[in-house]
Amino acid sequence: MNHLQLTPLSNAASAQPFGARVTGVHLPTITDSDFSTISDAFLTYGFLIFPEQFLTDQQNIEFGERFGELEFGAAKIANQKKLDDGNYGKIYSLDSRRMRTNVGNEAWHTDSTYWPISSKCAMLSAVKVTQTGGETQLADMRAGYTALDAATKAKIENLSAYHSTQFSQANDLGDFPPTEPGTLYHGEAYLRPLVKTHPETGQKNLFVGRHAFGIPGLSRSESRSLLGELLDFVVSEPSRVYQHRWRVGDTLIWDNRALLHRARPYDYSQPRVMTATRIAGDPASELACYPDDPAAAAGRAALIAELEWLKQEQVNH
């Protein structure tokens, strides 16, 4: 009989374990005891890889639900439209809104920090992969925080930044779609601390990424430099970055509260389909504010001002 095996991916001597491969289990049929091992390992390692699972949409949803309430289940992150008959249609053009969003995800980011409640964890299962490229990279913001010097830690301890995907799409791709409530371009920006205390482990980590901008109390240029430096610092050390080369059937789950991730480029004319499930964060730790909270007005104003700067810079170039 198979039994669960956990193989750490980081050097055994490293102070901060980062990533583990889990074998000897089929996720749809795991016992509660196996799930308890998986759940503990998820917190310790930050991400887990389960090779050769070949989960159906329903199985992705059911495994995700073991971690908590879903933000969404078994959505397709793909460069092709899934048709009603289950087949995939033609490949999206690179300038479509969908592909602009996909390409935006090739910059280091956190998921859902541009919604009132950011997510607990994200899960991907590989359905169609390309021969080369299309990897997912993960970066450890726990080890990133630990490695900061004391002066930087003191400087950022009480700082926060706004998060918006409307900002990141404009900043990274020069895209300025109209503001439209209910879409990713909803016009809100959510203030989140630069130093996050993990709600389950109590460990501190950096909390930055492409959606972050506009640190209150700092000038725009100070804020941009600091956020850029912190992000570069996390990903500059190879031991803090893992690259996953996908094989069909792999499932990967990571802790969005402590890790950054990004997709790597690939040949966009080739089909690539991932099944994505996202587990909602606990509002006690992941809620910034709701649009109707009085505090939300400051975020909206910061976003409008920032988008104006970016538009002006685009014109000047």
Ligand SMILES: [Fe+2]
């Ligand atoms: Fe993502």
